[in-house]
Each structure stands twice: as structure tokens, then as C-alpha cells.
Amino acid sequence: MAPQGSQKGNGSDPLPGLKNAGIGKKVCLEMKSQNIPQTMPVTSQDMFNYAARYGISNHTLQAVIHFKDKLDEAKLARAVRLSIDAEPVLGCFFVERENSPFWQRLFDPEKISWCRLEETKDREDSVMKFLLEPLNMDLDPQILALLLRYCQEDTLCIKLNHACCDGRSAREYLKLLAGLYTKLCRDPSFEPEPNVQGKRDQSAVLEAQGITELKSSLIPEETEPTWAFPWQRSAEQESMQFSVTRIPSGNFRNIAAYARAHGATINDIILTAYFRALFDMIEPKLYAPMEIQFTVDLRRYLPEEENISISNLSGIESLRLPGIKCESFTSTLERVVLAMKRIKIHFPGMQSALACELMRGMNSQEVLETVKKEWQTSLVSGKSSPMLTNLGVISPTPLFFGEVEAEDAYVVTPAFHAPAFMLGASTYNEVLTLTAGYYESATKKEDVDHFLDLVVGGLSSCDIRTDRA
Incomplete structure (x- = not known):
């Protein structure tokens, strides 16, 4: 080709x-x-x-x-x-x-x-x-x-x-x-220097952490998904869809203040709203730990002066949390913050980086077969852990294209076939954008929009002035 x-x-x-x-x-x-x-x-x-x-x-x-x-x-x-x-x-x-x-x-x-x-x-x-x-x-x-x-x-x-x-x-x-x-x-004749030395491989992350023995460093973890975003099997032709919702700067500042007051990060707040929305929609068995996976930027483990190219350097981490009946948002947040602190102690994303690097010895057909097998397992079980990828602040200062300032910006994460589901988040100029890409009719637009309404509702309750749940 x-x-x-x-x-x-x-x-x-x-x-x-x-x-x-x-x-x-x-x-x-x-x-x-x-x-x-x-x-x-x-x-x-x-x-x-x-x-x-x-x-x-x-x-x-x-x-x-x-x-x-x-x-x-x-x-x-x-x-x-x-x-x-x-x-x-x-x-x-x-x-x-x-x-x-x-x-x-x-x-x-x-x-x-x-x-x-x-x-x-x-x-x-x-x-x-x-x-x-x-x-x-x-x-x-x-x-x-x-x-x-x-x-x-x-x-x-x-x-x-x-x-x-x-x-x-x-x-x-x-x-x-x-x-x-x-x-x-x-300078209309400007040409950039090609970044031909920048690292793209996860091996740089493992090397920075002093990990040389991959298999011995890999710790077996729970891998079975516990639930999935609401979906149904359908013989109808699939149609890709995107749902996008925005949280304005005033509301975002309230959320940030609320997070600081509770020793939490914006990511903790989003995870809390994510769990509570799914608990509301799916109503899983009480006190049974449910899993949401989230992405981790592995560049955090590299020296600041390290030259990194455009690449895939992300890990996956999992958070399991049981639902508790009539629990307040603040109480759920406290449990999320505690669980995240435990995760952060053990180098989040590093285990998935190890697992991915062990694939280096596999040829592309073996990788493809492995991915297909895991996907088939999800289709049969009907379960696939919902995912969150929070890209954080796109730029801490306004982006300028010449003299023209970018007033607004957001990133849209990939659309997933059911039973997989991903919530994407990004922030620019203190506006938080939440996105979800999916395929109808297996995943219904009204379910995604209702889910986003629940997430936004949870986030909107984070007001330090009232500190209500």
C-alpha cells in the first residue's frame, strides 16, 4: 500500500x-x-x-x-x-x-x-x-x-x-x-529541524525506571471487566456518533476550588462523577467493586530534558469502587481520592507499559490475534470496563497562530464499538469539554446524552460556596 x-x-x-x-x-x-x-x-x-x-x-x-x-x-x-x-x-x-x-x-x-x-x-x-x-x-x-x-x-x-x-x-x-x-x-521561508532523535518507545520509560527484567517486574492483576456502559446487540448497520458537552469557565473554577478544598484533583472529580453516573444508570449490585480504567501519561517518568517525539506513550490504570446506596458526592469523592492515592504510590500505568513492552517479541499477526481474542471475549461476556482519558489542560497559556488567538479548543477521543466506551476530557481557557464517540444502534445516543447530563450534574454540584453533595 x-x-x-x-x-x-x-x-x-x-x-x-x-x-x-x-x-x-x-x-x-x-x-x-x-x-x-x-x-x-x-x-x-x-x-x-x-x-x-x-x-x-x-x-x-x-x-x-x-x-x-x-x-x-x-x-x-x-x-x-x-x-x-x-x-x-x-x-x-x-x-x-x-x-x-x-x-x-x-x-x-x-x-x-x-x-x-x-x-x-x-x-x-x-x-x-x-x-x-x-x-x-x-x-x-x-x-x-x-x-x-x-x-x-x-x-x-x-x-x-x-x-x-x-x-x-x-x-x-x-x-x-x-x-x-x-x-x-x-519568515515565509522557515523550515523546521526534523525531530529524528526523539524517543517514541516505551523502553525509554522502563529504562528511566531502571527496569531491565520485564517478566519478573510484571505483577498479575485483576483483568476481568465488571460491567459495561449500557448497550444492546443489534443487527442494524452501525452509525458512528459523537456527543460533546461543555462546562463553562465559571463552573470549572468552582469545580477546581472544590477539588482543592477536598484534597482532590480535577481527574478525581471527573472519576467520581463518572462512577456515580454509571451507578445511577446501571444499578449494579451494591458493594460489588465496579471498574473504570483511565489512561496515564508515561512521560511523567522521563527526565524533563528528554527529547520525545510524537508517539504513543500512555499506560492504563484501573480503579475499582463499590456503589453505596444514597451516598453523597463528597463521600464518593473521598473514597476515590483514597483509592487514587494508593494507586499513585505504585507508579500508575507502569504495569500496562510492561505488558505492552512484552509484546515487542510478538509479530504483528500475533498482536492482532491477541487483540481479536480479547475483543471476542468482551463481546461474548457483554462486559468491557468503561474508560476515561483526561488530557488535562491543552495549553496553560492561550495558543496563538501568528497574531490570532485561539479563543476555544478541545480534543475529541476515539469512537468505540460496544461494549467498549470512553469518556474524553480536555480543558482550554478554563472550559472543560467532555466527549464520547460511539456507534449506534448498539449504543444509544439518548443513553450517552443522559450519561453526560448525569456527569455534568455531578460536576455542577461541586460548589465550594455551598459544598452540597
């Missing part, structure tokens, strides 16, 4: 700028990027995320950034193109070779339309259409962008292939793109 970038319709046109670049500029670009390798190794977590394409999820991370002013579409297209040189894995496609899969550099990236411009009269509808637009792993690059123009305002929508990067990398990509655009505003 040799993807050259699909050109999608939707009545949109490629952005100008690339195809009219002069020969001298192209030669200069080739000289600048000559150190980019034509192939790159695939990590064990890359393989696992790649395998998700076979019936588990849409393997796509997405971002939406809103501006009150217009961007320069030619500079934006150029910035997206240069981003695949700055982070070379984004300029590759996955070669599914059984014994040794690898990332292959795109053959002619200059012929790809890296961003397209679309005029719209309904911004929200156009954003949702983009979110629902599939990313073709065999034809599309690892990054696709759309610039939506509504009157004098622009909205930038981005897709990233989860096979090459995790949520933290998606967050970092937004900063990278903003930086490239800004530098192009100052």
Missing part, C-alpha cells in the same frame, strides 16, 4: 500555496529534510493501536480550535505540511508486514492537500461532519486538517491517527502547529 493522501469532496477546495511553490523552495525543503529516514520502527503500542482498526474503534484523535478572526489559509496549509517534517512519523504510513511492520515515509508529500478550506453557514454542523468523516489508514496521511470559515471567524479541525500518537501527542501537536504557523508569519 502506498497512500498518497485522499482528496475528499464535501464541496471544498484545496488551500492554495503548496502547488504554486517555486522550484527553489522545493529544493531547499528537500535539502532541509534530507536527514528524515524513509522508514521508522513501529513500537509495540503503535501495533496495538493500529490493531484497533479491526472492529474496536475509529482509531482517530481529533481537535477543534476556534478563532474570532481569519487565519491565512496558505500559511496554515504550509504549517501542516511542515509539521510532517518536524515530526517525521506524521509523514509516514503503516506497512503491515507480519514479522516486522514499519512506518514508511510518504512517497511525494508535496502532492498531498494537507488542509482544505470550506465556507460554512452552520459551523456546528460542519464540525460534526468532519468528526464523522473517516480517516482512511491506507490512503490518508497520519494528519488531516480542515479550515472552516464562518463569516469572519475560522475554526480549525484536525485528525490524527491514534496508531502513531496518543492524546498527549495530539495536545502537543496543536502547540507545534501554532508555532510553525507563527514562524511562517515572521
Whole structure:
């Protein structure tokens, strides 16, 4: 397979700028990027995320950034193109070779339309259409962008292939793109230095922790899921859907103050609201521990000066909590905080990193069969632990594309087939965004929307001024 970038319709046109670049500029670009390798190794977590394409999820991370002013579409297209040189894995496609899969550099990236411009009269509808637009792993690059123009305002929508990067990398990509655009505003001939030395492998995390014996360091844990987000088996054709809800800055500040007052993190608060919403919807047996899994950024274990590329460096941790009848939000939060403190003592996410690294000795077909077997087990049992991925603050300071400030931004996590389910969270400008991607009719939209209402209701109760449950 040799993807050259699909050109999608939707009545949109490629952005100008690339195809009219002069020969001298192209030669200069080739000289600048000559150190980019034509192939790159695939990590064990890359393989696992790649395998998700076979019936588990849409393997796509997405971002939406809103501006009150217009961007320069030619500079934006150029910035997206240069981003695949700055982070070379984004300029590759996955070669599914059984014994040794690898990332292959795109053959002619200059012929790809890296961003397209679309005029719209309904911004929200156009954003949702983009979110629902599939990313073709065999034809599309690892990054696709759309610039939506509504009157004098622009909205930038981005897709990233989860096979090459995790949520933290998606967050970092937004900063990278903003930086490239800004530098192009100052110097149109700017070209970035390719990050060819950055680490992408979990082995760097294990090395930083002094772990050399993988099998002896792996501690067997409970693995059987205890429940699943409400779903039903259906013979109807599946339809991907996304539900997005926003918690405004005023409410978020109340939540943050409430968290501080109770010795909790924002993540603890979201987990508490997550558990309580599921307890309400599913009504599991009282006092039976139920499990929610959450992602952990493994970069926390690396030295701050470590050069990390766009990559998959995430671990998984589990929290089990029994439901207690008529318990207040504060009491549930106290139990979550206590449980999380116990988890944090034992290097959260490290055990899943060990398990993933042990897959390094497996070929891609063995990885695929392992993933399929686990997925089949979930389908038969009807259970799959609900997941939370909290990407945290997208940027502690406003993102600027040149002189244009990003007024709003959020990240959308992958859509999962039932019985799997993931709640995604991200924050920008003190606005918390919750997202969920799923497939109807196995997972019903009304159930997801009701769940999000319950979560928001729980979060809204976190007001230090009343401290009510």
C-alpha cells in the first residue's frame, strides 16, 4: 500500500500555496529534510493501536480550535505540511508486514492537500461532519486538517491517527502547529529541524525506571471487566456518533476550588462523577467493586530534558469502587481520592507499559490475534470496563497562530464499538469539554446524552460556596 493522501469532496477546495511553490523552495525543503529516514520502527503500542482498526474503534484523535478572526489559509496549509517534517512519523504510513511492520515515509508529500478550506453557514454542523468523516489508514496521511470559515471567524479541525500518537501527542501537536504557523508569519521561508532523535518507545520509560527484567517486574492483576456502559446487540448497520458537552469557565473554577478544598484533583472529580453516573444508570449490585480504567501519561517518568517525539506513550490504570446506596458526592469523592492515592504510590500505568513492552517479541499477526481474542471475549461476556482519558489542560497559556488567538479548543477521543466506551476530557481557557464517540444502534445516543447530563450534574454540584453533595 502506498497512500498518497485522499482528496475528499464535501464541496471544498484545496488551500492554495503548496502547488504554486517555486522550484527553489522545493529544493531547499528537500535539502532541509534530507536527514528524515524513509522508514521508522513501529513500537509495540503503535501495533496495538493500529490493531484497533479491526472492529474496536475509529482509531482517530481529533481537535477543534476556534478563532474570532481569519487565519491565512496558505500559511496554515504550509504549517501542516511542515509539521510532517518536524515530526517525521506524521509523514509516514503503516506497512503491515507480519514479522516486522514499519512506518514508511510518504512517497511525494508535496502532492498531498494537507488542509482544505470550506465556507460554512452552520459551523456546528460542519464540525460534526468532519468528526464523522473517516480517516482512511491506507490512503490518508497520519494528519488531516480542515479550515472552516464562518463569516469572519475560522475554526480549525484536525485528525490524527491514534496508531502513531496518543492524546498527549495530539495536545502537543496543536502547540507545534501554532508555532510553525507563527514562524511562517515572521519568515515565509522557515523550515523546521526534523525531530529524528526523539524517543517514541516505551523502553525509554522502563529504562528511566531502571527496569531491565520485564517478566519478573510484571505483577498479575485483576483483568476481568465488571460491567459495561449500557448497550444492546443489534443487527442494524452501525452509525458512528459523537456527543460533546461543555462546562463553562465559571463552573470549572468552582469545580477546581472544590477539588482543592477536598484534597482532590480535577481527574478525581471527573472519576467520581463518572462512577456515580454509571451507578445511577446501571444499578449494579451494591458493594460489588465496579471498574473504570483511565489512561496515564508515561512521560511523567522521563527526565524533563528528554527529547520525545510524537508517539504513543500512555499506560492504563484501573480503579475499582463499590456503589453505596444514597451516598453523597463528597463521600464518593473521598473514597476515590483514597483509592487514587494508593494507586499513585505504585507508579500508575507502569504495569500496562510492561505488558505492552512484552509484546515487542510478538509479530504483528500475533498482536492482532491477541487483540481479536480479547475483543471476542468482551463481546461474548457483554462486559468491557468503561474508560476515561483526561488530557488535562491543552495549553496553560492561550495558543496563538501568528497574531490570532485561539479563543476555544478541545480534543475529541476515539469512537468505540460496544461494549467498549470512553469518556474524553480536555480543558482550554478554563472550559472543560467532555466527549464520547460511539456507534449506534448498539449504543444509544439518548443513553450517552443522559450519561453526560448525569456527569455534568455531578460536576455542577461541586460548589465550594455551598459544598452540597
